[in-house]
Amino acid sequence: MYIKRSDGSxxxxxxxxICVISSASVVGNKEGEGPLAEYFDKIIEDERAGQDxxxxxxxxxxxxxxxxxxxxxxxxxxxxxxxxxxxxxxxCTPSSFxxxxxxxxxxxxxxxxxxxxxxxxxxxxxISAGAAKTAACVTSSHFCTAERQFRAPLEYGGLRPPYAQRxxxxxxxxxxxxxxxxxxxxxIGKQSQKIASFTPGKIIDSGITDANNMxxxxxxxxxxTISAHLRNREISPSYYDLIITGDLGAxxxxxxxxxxxxxxxxxxxxxxxxxxxxxxxKTQNVYSGGSGCGCSASVLGGYLLSKMRDGTLNRILFxxxxxxxxxxxxSQGDTIPGICHAVEFSNY
Amino acid sequence: MYIKRSDGSxxxxxxxxICVISSASVVGNKEGEGPLAEYFDKIIEDERAGQDxxxxxxxxxxxxxxxxxxxxxxxxxxxxxxxxxxxxxxxCTPSSFxxxxxxxxxxxxxxxxxxxxxxxxxxxxxISAGAAKTAACVTSSHFCTAERQFRAPLEYGGLRPPYAQRxxxxxxxxxxxxxxxxxxxxxIGKQSQKIASFTPGKIIDSGITDANNMxxxxxxxxxxTISAHLRNREISPSYYDLIITGDLGAxxxxxxxxxxxxxxxxxxxxxxxxxxxxxxxKTQNVYSGGSGCGCSASVLGGYLLSKMRDGTLNRILFxxxxxxxxxxxxSQGDTIPGICHAVEFSNY
Numbered sequence: 001m002y003i004k005r006s007d008g009s010x011x012x013x014x015x016x017x018i019c020v021i022s023s024a025s026v027v028g029n030k031e032g033e034g035p036l037a038e039y040f041d042k043i044i045e046d047e048r049a050g051q052d053x054x055x056x057x058x059x060x061x062x063x064x065x066x067x068x069x070x071x072x073x074x075x076x077x078x079x080x081x082x083x084x085x086x087x088x089x090x091x092c093t094p095s096s097f098x099x100x101x102x103x104x105x106x107x108x109x110x111x112x113x114x115x116x117x118x119x120x121x122x123x124x125x126x127i128s129a130g131a132a133k134t135a136a137c138v139t140s141s142h143f144c145t146a147e148r149q150f151r152a153p154l155e156y157g158g159l160r161p162p163y164a165q166r167x168x169x170x171x172x173x174x175x176x177x178x179x180x181x182x183x184x185x186x187x188i189g190k191q192s193q194k195i196a197s198f199t200p201g202k203i204i205d206s207g208i209t210d211a212n213n214m215x216x217x218x219x220x221x222x223x224x225t226i227s228a229h230l231r232n233r234e235i236s237p238s239y240y241d242l243i244i245t246g247d248l249g250a251x252x253x254x255x256x257x258x259x260x261x262x263x264x265x266x267x268x269x270x271x272x273x274x275x276x277x278x279x280x281x282k283t284q285n286v287y288s289g290g291s292g293c294g295c296s297a298s299v300l301g302g303y304l305l306s307k308m309r310d311g312t313l314n315r316i317l318f319x320x321x322x323x324x325x326x327x328x329x330x331s332q333g334d335t336i337p338g339i340c341h342a343v344e345f346s347n348y
Numbered sequence: 349m350y351i352k353r354s355d356g357s358x359x360x361x362x363x364x365x366i367c368v369i370s371s372a373s374v375v376g377n378k379e380g381e382g383p384l385a386e387y388f389d390k391i392i393e394d395e396r397a398g399q400d401x402x403x404x405x406x407x408x409x410x411x412x413x414x415x416x417x418x419x420x421x422x423x424x425x426x427x428x429x430x431x432x433x434x435x436x437x438x439x440c441t442p443s444s445f446x447x448x449x450x451x452x453x454x455x456x457x458x459x460x461x462x463x464x465x466x467x468x469x470x471x472x473x474x475i476s477a478g479a480a481k482t483a484a485c486v487t488s489s490h491f492c493t494a495e496r497q498f499r500a501p502l503e504y505g506g507l508r509p510p511y512a513q514r515x516x517x518x519x520x521x522x523x524x525x526x527x528x529x530x531x532x533x534x535x536i537g538k539q540s541q542k543i544a545s546f547t548p549g550k551i552i553d554s555g556i557t558d559a560n561n562m563x564x565x566x567x568x569x570x571x572x573t574i575s576a577h578l579r580n581r582e583i584s585p586s587y588y589d590l591i592i593t594g595d596l597g598a599x600x601x602x603x604x605x606x607x608x609x610x611x612x613x614x615x616x617x618x619x620x621x622x623x624x625x626x627x628x629x630k631t632q633n634v635y636s637g638g639s640g641c642g643c644s645a646s647v648l649g650g651y652l653l654s655k656m657r658d659g660t661l662n663r664i665l666f667x668x669x670x671x672x673x674x675x676x677x678x679s680q681g682d683t684i685p686g687i688c689h690a691v692e693f694s695n696y
Contacts, residue, residue: 001477001478002478003429003480003481009453010429010453010480012478012479015478053680055676055677055680056680081351081358086458088439089674089676090438090439090674090675091436091458091672091673091674091677092458092672093672093673093674093676093677096551096672096685097672097677097685100551100552100553100672100683100685101551101553102551103550105357105358105548105550106549106550107459107466107469107470107548108457108458108459108466108687109456110440111455111456112439118456121455122455122470124477125470125473125479126473126474126477128477128478128479129473129474129476130349130350130360130363130476131351131360131473132351132358148676149438200454200455201453201454202451202452202454203447203448203449203450203454204448205448324439324440324441324444324445324456325439325441326437326438326439326441327438328403328437328438329403329439329445332400332401332404334441334445335448337444337445337448339454339456
């Protein structure tokens with residue numbers, strides 16, 4: 001790998017391909033009623049997924065997504081070298097509990113809603129270093145656990161402002177490997193995906209304190225990372241078929257346009273946001289759109305990689321965004337720092 | 349890097365050196381009264397560190413440790429490529445808030461009390477991949493924030509059983525680089541430290557549910573990782589001057605002896621635990637010893653690397669241990685899965 005840096009964060013380009021060998025996503029009822037329903041591997045109607053608590057249910061969503069990604073390529077647990085996983089909850093328990101019997105080296109990651117991109121970057125570097133041949137990148141979120149964690153238990157019945165977003169109930173697992181392993185696992189051809197570059201993000205704090213307005217808290221971080229990435233790569237937005245943020249929602253996406261359009265004309269034509277795609281905002285009563293680790297992850301593991309496989313998309317910039325708040329930091333009146341990690345996927 | 353695997357987790361050996369170019373640790377009052385006091389860079393007497401909340405104080409401890417590590421080698425923020433940081437609190441806010449103005453790519457990591465070893469492994473792989481030349485590994489814990497997070501606010505005055513441990517108030521920062529950068533930064537000689545190998549751990553759940561007995565919850569994970577490491581490296585415990593766990597405390601360390609001594613005779617002679625070293629258990633009223641991310645981190649950044657620099661220690665196996673529980677998982681009656689990541693430091 002080598003680093004190109006002309007502005008802000010450095011962009012890293014692997015000199016040997018890091019291959020996507022499998023992906024899967026599993027979502028809840030609400031997401032299964034949305035416009036991307038057909039792209040998810042499984043829709044679990046019961047928000048408890050047959051478990052006794054919502055937290056255990058979130059682990060179950062992860063378990064299903066991970067198992068589906070392994071099953072698709074007949075991969076055995078023995079041949080997986082390591083797992084990178086994280087989620088939104090305190091001490092990332094859905095991830096730890098999901099993998100507590102996995103017998104595979106485990107790296108816990110916390111990047112709030114940017115976690116899928118963070119795990120993809122760390123796993124790519126880990127494989128590129130020769131420290132592993134295969135790695136799983138797994139993340140999840142759940143509407144009911146996130147409400148309890150960040151706002152109030154559902155029973156409280158709190159109302160939310162129209163600029164708030166709804167945490168996606170869902171999980172995705174993306175399996176990466178080095179080139180030789182990928183060739184052994186599946187036919188590597190024109191419509192196989194690789195990670196062509198990535199730009200890890202800095203923390204950007206623009207002073208937002210309203211925990212219902214995470215789109216505004218994260219948009220400046222998305223601007224920082226995406227503009228650094230385009231400058232480092234010396235490309236314009238039209239280089240990509242799609243530049244997609246994680247979960248800026250309607251408010252954050254509009255802010256990002258405003259920030260980007262001066263220096264990067266044509267950005268709007270190539271841009272979308274997972275939080276705006278996973279629900280129908282007109283009919284599904286989800287305020288400003290979807291959010292949560294599971295939002296960008298399930299749109300990537302379901303819709304985006306599927307559209308790359310069928311050739312509709314050939315090159316995308318996946319920019320998962322995270323709001324680094326906690327219930328304690330919000331209660332103490334702190335600002336909400338944001339972060340955005342960008343990962344470029346391309347077909348061969 | 350390449351992987352050697354004869355048992356359990358694989359052990360990774362860098363083919364180019366990953367160098368320790370600086371380290372620093374900052375601790376609180378109680379730790380400053382302990383037997384390792386002289387090895388810490390700074391002892392902050394005020395547990396609030398002049399801040400309005402304990403959480404902000406924990407960020408301040410991190411800020412001081414990070415700044416001290418950078419100052420020692422006159423390193424500018426511009427020349428640091430990335431930061432790997434984490435802590436015990438929900439959504440790792442002390443780390444995010446510490447680095448929210450850092451302007452350096454940031455990776456949030458959650459490994460509970462194993463976080464320092466996890467950041468060292470991820471940063472080593474990241475540098476080895478060529479994705480960075482320099483990286484900071486930073487972690488912290490604080491007695492008062494951890495009590496509020498995992499048990500009850502201090503004002504509640506809860507009593508604890510004698511097998512419980514005390515969360516260390518402290519932080520450490522370890523700076524790593526590739527060899528060429530290290531040569532530019534400081535004289536690399538016989539008593540410079542490098543990361544010679546590492547073994548990332550699996551999650552091990554042995555069914556412990558008592559959140560006061562984290563030593564017992566983590567000892568089986570330490571056994572799993574250390575025994576895999578020794579088998580993969582085809583060495584006996586005497587290969588190391590010291591094999592040191594993070595925070596098993598008196599109960600966990602005794603359990604680890606019992607698990608290790610059958611297959612690895614001589615283990616007891618080489619073994620110690622950071623949680624037993626940072627306090628004087630006879631006089632300091634700390635129950636079974638220290639715990640927390642800041643425990644193993646400050647003993648590494650202060651005492652251990654200092655003893656390597658003066659040649660008292662030449663080769664150590666640093667095995668930070670983590671208990672992957674949350675207040676919610678404990679309240680829901682869940683078990684406490686453990687994890688242990690091992691990092692081998694050696695002098696040139």
